[in-house]
Amino acid sequence: MSAEVEQAYDAVTRELLMDEDYDVDLTPDGLLVKGRLFAFLDGDDLVVELPEARSSDLRERGIAVAFHSTKGGDSRNWVRVADLQLWSELAREAHQFVGEPPVGHQS
Template structure:
């Protein structure tokens, strides 16, 4: 897969920002329409693009970039909503972030046991997205053991 991404990256080298060109290449390699990446350029969008770029080259190679957001093991764990990042975390961790006003509640349905937290501080996006990836990407107890 690295070769395919490298080929796509070289073909998009004319972009002004190399990281954005690489992100577009990843989207192309994963057959995701990178319309948002190309058309929008707000500070929040650039921060999300940087996050997607860093998460898509993780060690486990299990992060999938989709039009919905970031997935691990088929499960959504982070996405952008407006200018905020929304992450899936265990209930206790989500409550802690909300009580400390680090995060804000995000109403979501269909994901029992997961709490979705809206994060506005872009400096925390990477740390909390990695935490969400680890949480959602864990195999079920007894599933892979």
């Protein structure tokens, strides 16, 4: 991993750990919100879980590529992002997406 990638990931991590809800944890696996993984570093790419429409849009525009987990499970909403400039924005989106309860299905 390059020093630039390490610095970018550290900056994203610091930003999210200072979230006003204090609901982000840094683990060896990556960043968790309320116990659920939402972002991690894989090689020189940030991998994030986003809503299906958003991850599809990013893939179609060539901003991200699909992430395929070697551990099995559903990874259709997970994307790899190489552009360091986008990491903060997409990590915040992933934090919000994974950390918020689903809308509806309560009746």
